[in-house]
Amino acid sequence: MNRALRIIFSRYGIIVIILVLVLGVIALANRRQETPLDGTNGVDSSEGEATSEGLREDDGFATEECEGDGCFTDAELPEEAVETAVEFAEAWLNPDGRSAQGWHDSIEPFLTSDSADAMEGVDPETVPAEEVVGEATAEGLKVSVPLDTGTLTLTMVEGSNPWTENGWLVSAIDWEQS
Incomplete structure (x- = not known):
C-alpha cells in the first residue's frame, strides 16, 4: 500500500x-x-415525438425573457424607467473622473446584480463617449440614449438589487457607434 x-x-x-x-x-x-442543440434530445423528429424550430444564429445582443404582468414588450416603458436609464448613462460616462472602483460604485445602484457583477473590473477609460446629446427614447424594454459618439441602448427590467428596492434596473448594455 x-x-x-x-x-x-x-x-x-x-x-x-x-x-x-x-x-x-x-x-x-x-x-x-x-x-444536437435542436431541442430533440437525440430523438429523431421524423418519428413525431419531438419537433424543432432549428438553430438560430446568435446576433450578440443580450435579450431578456419576460413572463407575467411585469412585461412591457408591447407597451411603452414608464417615465421612471427612462429617467433611470438616463441617470445610469450620465453615471456611466464618468464625468467626475472616478477611479475604476469609484466608477463601478456609482453605476452599481442602477444595475441588476448580474450586470453589476459583469461590470466589475471594467476600466471607465474605455467608455466610448463623453456626454448625452439628446432625448432618450423607449421602445419595448429598451431605452436608447444618444451620446456624442453613438447610441447607448439599455435593456430595462423591473426588480431590486442590494441598493434599490423594486425599481427599474439596467439588465443589459449595448453600444452602437455612430
Missing part, C-alpha cells in the same frame, strides 16, 4: 493523473459538440 501511494504521489504519478483529467475533459468537450 505504501509503495502504491508513493508511486501515485510521485511526480510521475501526478503527471499521469493530470494527463488523465485533461483527456477526460477533452473527451467530454468533444461529446458535447456531437450532441
